[in-house]
Amino acid sequence: MAGNTTGNLFKVTTFGSSHGTALGAVVDGCPAGLELSSEDIQRELDRRRPGTSKITTPRGETDQIELLSGIFQDKTDGTPITGVVYNKDADSSAYEPFRNKPRPGHGDYTWTAKYGFYDYRGGGRGSGRTTIGHVIGGAVAKKLLEQLNIRVVSHVTQVGDVKAQHVAYSNIEEYAGQNMVRCADQKAAKIMEDKILDAKEKGDSVGGVVETIAFGVPAGLGEPVFDKLDADLAKALMGIGAVKGVEIGFGFQLAESTASVTNDEYYLEEKQIKTTTNTSGGIVGGISNGMPIVTRMAVKPTPSISTIQKTVDLEKMEETEIQIKGRHDPCICPRVTPVAESAVAMVLADHLLRSGFINPRHI
Amino acid sequence: MAGNTTGNLFKVTTFGSSHGTALGAVVDGCPAGLELSSEDIQRELDRRRPGTSKITTPRGETDQIELLSGIFQDKTDGTPITGVVYNKDADSSAYEPFRNKPRPGHGDYTWTAKYGFYDYRGGGRGSGRTTIGHVIGGAVAKKLLEQLNIRVVSHVTQVGDVKAQHVAYSNIEEYAGQNMVRCADQKAAKIMEDKILDAKEKGDSVGGVVETIAFGVPAGLGEPVFDKLDADLAKALMGIGAVKGVEIGFGFQLAESTASVTNDEYYLEEKQIKTTTNTSGGIVGGISNGMPIVTRMAVKPTPSISTIQKTVDLEKMEETEIQIKGRHDPCICPRVTPVAESAVAMVLADHLLRSGFINPRHI
């Protein structure tokens, strides 16, 4: 129990479910004196909001943030910042058929196995809507990171078997913002879009890969041997629904290489120590080295599909079949990008405080 | 600071460095009444011990465990279990040349950036020897898991570009134990061995992949939304030195697939709910579903190689070169297998306690 709080000094507690009254987050540990407005959070929530393009679910939620605490005269006051988003367009009727029939790929069965029963309406707290809490926490974290000129950017690098070409770091944010797939490689983006629409038409869904890069992170973040920066990033990213794999830097490619090829050698640039390559993704020995921090996560295809699927009736304890209608995302990757940024931003904010790069009392 | 403790209810704190007086671990939270002896821990330590084959470092350490507390009449007594291993064969001389010259791929520079100076002797606490603490904690965790007939098995599935063929779960432990590479695919093991010896000869090193499977884990483990079982496993595995990627189940393969192919459908087997496939690796929605839990981690090539490498002299702040002699592992994968088992076992022990599957007071 009690797994809804993350972070040590920058502590975020989230709550709420897909069809409950509201969702939200309490952000504790943000220093006082940080300028913060509802708009700062709304901007990020709008990026994960559904119904914004033809490749996302049509569920019509405005996801308006309401700040309940933590702000005094437009600045954080050192006390918990609480943001709430009320559910407006929850339609539970579509879920009645699954009351006792767990949907393959969803948490319905595992949550029932744990809690004895389950909020079958839209996945309850197992729903992707719970990432509203992540984004609220991430929005505050990002504002804090801005103080140190740290920027976190996510983009889609793969959809199904379509892989994006490498794009210069400086262009990723801009280019990825120019298409609904949020892929910085415009050519690939178009192909990805077709792939997603094709899956949508078939009532199927497709997976992908989301890369998140943090620029401007100082060397010295991370607390070996257990709270290494890469370890905490891995936990934060793997904890996002539908994520089944995480890489730092070259990740699994390194398994195929030799050290003579992959060791990042050191050199000096304007008295700054840098590495000629960045196979480590900016983290060595669990501590940041000042280079860009690069993470990638594997996102599975959203399990809600309209083909008939085999499952078990938990009440009658007999095998049965279900067919999911509802409103779903044929590929969740685009909408997951702000969530990945939030997850990384929260980890960085926590470690910046733990390592003393930010005054925990006030800006 | 303070990142050397892991777990919430099964809490393991480790200490010690490569060339210090000793290394060890304090295991707090193990229920009383569990039969535990030094042998139980020594057995696991021997599996990670160096100098056991021609593909590991010749550093001659017996790694004898000494139990300082927590055992009363051959059983745990509910108080912290402390195990210590004294360093015997530390040879610091070989490291003098690197006093101010960080070795590429090692934590030398990042630790210095953080702590202001660095124990250059064998990597200090950044050394792989710190995993002695992991293995002590893991050995206690494994004994606890035995009570619930849960078994954790690691094996090497890839070395460089050599990938092992799939081996029946029931044979993995036995087969992997029959070769020094700890690969269950005997044919591949031989090729891997040659690959490692070839790298060793060249003064180079090679990476690989280690798969860890947990059998017999009950459905219901995991604490969404942040302390999901897969999230905690990802943190534990990514936190092991040299690991740069983690997968659960089909991991990155899922990114290329569609839900119609990858959704694990449910069926009944002797009144037990099972899934026809296990692409999820036994974890859905962050909670275990009763199927085998499957994880894989990407291990980078050990950075200590004998070729000349570029680095920076931190004292003179000028570029320079180094050549590493010392005693090293051309491929760390085989020795990492017990560490991976330990990391997974500790996470499972913690979650079994958190979810109430084990009486926290006494067995």
Added chain:
Amino acid sequence: MAGNTTGNLFKVTTFGSSHGTALGAVVDGCPAGLELSSEDIQRELDRRRPGTSKITTPRGETDQIELLSGIFQDKTDGTPITGVVYNKDADSSAYEPFRNKPRPGHGDYTWTAKYGFYDYRGGGRGSGRTTIGHVIGGAVAKKLLEQLNIRVVSHVTQVGDVKAQHVAYSNIEEYAGQNMVRCADQKAAKIMEDKILDAKEKGDSVGGVVETIAFGVPAGLGEPVFDKLDADLAKALMGIGAVKGVEIGFGFQLAESTASVTNDEYYLEEKQIKTTTNTSGGIVGGISNGMPIVTRMAVKPTPSISTIQKTVDLEKMEETEIQIKGRHDPCICPRVTPVAESAVAMVLADHLLRSGFINPRHI
């Protein structure tokens, strides 16, 4: 930073300030399946609500609870329970004079020293109103304790120099409920009431002692050596605003005694092990022994008084004087009783889960 979460498995995070938008709490870790309604929480909030008698502040707050999450079909669903109370009658005007002039005895100065500035309106988060969060968490904890027939009762045993006579445990709750001072000794209650009204008339305030007793707590709660049950109770009670002392059992009286007098001897009652006396207050060696758990806390006089007081103008950094008008409690003890019950109930709920007396998954 980040000190607004308490508990390990029964985790309560509170937020909000005296004159902000709202106050509330997120309760994480409550098992699923517990019947819980807004009424269960409202009942407790009404007991701490202001304006209920002539010895409390006239601030007119209805303190209506709104549940945002965690309940499904009238039962807890294993996810975070969020309760919010909106401020309705905040009147900041009265506080303008103290914008830069810290009120003696209040946290104004210390909070400013920490956060750089301060929400001078009604004490901001330093206000007693923040205990609304404690009471929400306590209300959920009490419902959980009911499952094990554990009852927590607070009553006022001293106001100024007026001390209550001992009252049989079985009568405390009933008798204390019959007077506005919440003192079980009806005779003393009348004198206490006069003392409080006398102080009120003089624009002064008076302190007191609140005793909290937990009945039905099983033997075996507490986690030595640091998380002892009495240690956690001491932290929870000392953490309540205005509390400056905590005792367990005979407390400071024991300092004057000898062991031959104070040792609680064991005997058998219907095969149950009990102690002939209870000087230990139900906790020995940091672990409960099955006897009633008895705590007492010293409550200082509420610092808001109308006499002229010396202070310092933080802006001009010169000595000055202030006179507080506003609306205040001449003795906070009666209203603190439900807060003390909540603090104790939350600690017990957490330890019952930590010690495995409650299934953490579901009731």
Added chain:
Amino acid sequence: MAGNTTGNLFKVTTFGSSHGTALGAVVDGCPAGLELSSEDIQRELDRRRPGTSKITTPRGETDQIELLSGIFQDKTDGTPITGVVYNKDADSSAYEPFRNKPRPGHGDYTWTAKYGFYDYRGGGRGSGRTTIGHVIGGAVAKKLLEQLNIRVVSHVTQVGDVKAQHVAYSNIEEYAGQNMVRCADQKAAKIMEDKILDAKEKGDSVGGVVETIAFGVPAGLGEPVFDKLDADLAKALMGIGAVKGVEIGFGFQLAESTASVTNDEYYLEEKQIKTTTNTSGGIVGGISNGMPIVTRMAVKPTPSISTIQKTVDLEKMEETEIQIKGRHDPCICPRVTPVAESAVAMVLADHLLRSGFINPRHI
């Protein structure tokens, strides 16, 4: 379970029991670069060592510290500092009679109720010897506090009904060091000594009060609303064996007073904000105000006495009697003073780090 770690950033984990192999502590989170030697720790251990005067137990332990990790070139290196003390003079024979007969006032019964059985030898981990771990952690904390010129001093202010007169803060440490009772009031010390020897002769024991004062603590320490500085101090002090009451500042005296008398008014002294009185004990609203931090704890008489006492035979489940021989302290207060200092020092070190007054990476 898992209650043997304290602190968030300055994290201390202790282990070991009275008659086991060894006791010790792992201190994690101490910044690198702090000069620290075995002597620094031994000095503190010697102050709590038994057998140093005729009013302490004759158990002959030298309590020699051995440092296993965390020190590099005479300075802390940012990794866990581990200190171990081996038991040398454990005599278990005296405890055989209590194998199944819990001693009144000791944790024997409660630990058995929790763990199913109990290390009856000298109280196992329930023994006062476990405070060796506290003192190791405290010794490191004190070294860290020295960097900020913070001093922590404990002295005995009461033994039985003998109360010490107030002594000027500047003289307490010196005067208390001049007598075996560690009371700064030399006259009272003599009477206390007689009282203790008188109790010893009768095979009885006597309680007392220990006051601990921290000088030089900056304003701004404490994390409301739950991790207030006074709340954490209360937990740390109440967690020490035999402590049954804790006061901050005037504590229980405040319950009898009115705010017009007890409010600490502010004034300026060399541009520093101070209070004319210090009834608050240096903590207001849970945050330090820059004045000396004053705590007092009530210590119960050590329960080991030679008179015949009633108890229950846990095996036969029948009432019986025991008589304790063994070697004991007729008054534990003097030996508890360094433990109280350690408890306070650890809390301050943790909060100095949490509030950013110390660079967590290195001195």
